[in-house]
Amino acid sequence: MQQSLYVQWILYRYGFMVLLFKVVEPLPCVLSEWSNWSAPDDLGTVSRRRNVITLATGNDEECGDLRQLRKEPLPCVLSDWTSWSAPDASGIASRYRKVIRAALNNGEECGDLLQFRKVFPFSNGFLLDTSSIQSSGGLTPGNKQYLTMSDLYDTKTELQNGIDQVGRETKSLRHDVDNKFTIFTSQVQQILASYKQEVDKLKNAMDLHSELNELMHNHTKLQNEFETLKENAVQQQIILTNQK
Numbered sequence: 001m002q003q004s005l006y007v008q009w010i011l012y013r014y015g016f017m018v019l020l021f022k023v024v025e026p027l028p029c030v031l032s033e034w035s036n037w038s039a040p041d042d043l044g045t046v047s048r049r050r051n052v053i054t055l056a057t058g059n060d061e062e063c064g065d066l067r068q069l070r071k072e073p074l075p076c077v078l079s080d081w082t083s084w085s086a087p088d089a090s091g092i093a094s095r096y097r098k099v100i101r102a103a104l105n106n107g108e109e110c111g112d113l114l115q116f117r118k119v120f121p122f123s124n125g126f127l128l129d130t131s132s133i134q135s136s137g138g139l140t141p142g143n144k145q146y147l148t149m150s151d152l153y154d155t156k157t158e159l160q161n162g163i164d165q166v167g168r169e170t171k172s173l174r175h176d177v178d179n180k181f182t183i184f185t186s187q188v189q190q191i192l193a194s195y196k197q198e199v200d201k202l203k204n205a206m207d208l209h210s211e212l213n214e215l216m217h218n219h220t221k222l223q224n225e226f227e228t229l230k231e232n233a234v235q236q237q238i239i240l241t242n243q244k
Contacts, residue, residue: 014081014220026058034068044074044105077101087119159198162191 030053037046047069056063077100087093096114103109166187 026061027056027062028055028059029056029063030054031063031066037070040072040074044072044107046070046072071105073107074101074104076106078104078110078113081115084117091119093117093119159191159195162194166191 009120032051032053034050035048037048040046047067048218049067052063052066079100081097082095084095094116099110099113169187215223
């Protein structure tokens with residue numbers, strides 16, 4: 001460490017000259033603590049500052065940086081998805097979203113901007129919605145499936161109305177059981193036969209549902225194979241172009 005000496009004062013005593021010296025110690029620059037990092041600006045830049053409390057004395061030491069900058073990763077900002085469009089002639093519906101701000105400084109990328117799903121209508125009134133999503137990354141089949149059976153619901157309502165009617169007629173038959181017993185038995189048998197028919201319809205509908213699930217699975221598999229073949233064809237075309 002450097003030391004500087006200077007003559008403070010001269011004292012004569014007993015005929016001798018006495019020189020008194022004072023040692024001056026060098027002092028470093030004194031700085032405040034760094035402030036907190038600021039919020040990122042539009043480009044993802046953040047900054048912080050510190051202040052000089054005391055400058056260095058007795059040497060040439062610098063105080064160092066008083067401001068620091070760094071880049072923060074900013075993710076892509078997207079709008080909300082639009083509503084699903086009406087299906088086209090092939091049963092394909094779509095929706096999209098827009099990029100509000102692209103990713104900066106290696107932030108999270110935007111992801112898909114367009115999605116598709118397939119809706120299958122049937123002439124018998126059943127609607128199977130697979131909620132399958134086809135994005136730029138390929139086909140992603142949905143896990144949720146539902147079957148709307150309006151015809152069976154109407155039949156169930158009619159059956160319930162028939163049972164209620166039987167209940168009302170049963171009360172009146174108490175006064176004339178012998179005469180109306182045959183009619184009552186016939187009506188019950190008809191209702192039971194109708195009920196059996198509806199049960200058979202329900203079983204057929206469930207079988208159809210199972211077959212449709214298998215068809216959808218095969219459809220998804222074919223779509224994936226098609227996408228793979230398409231990507232291979234594009235890569236082969238690129239290789240042939242580069243060779244030329």
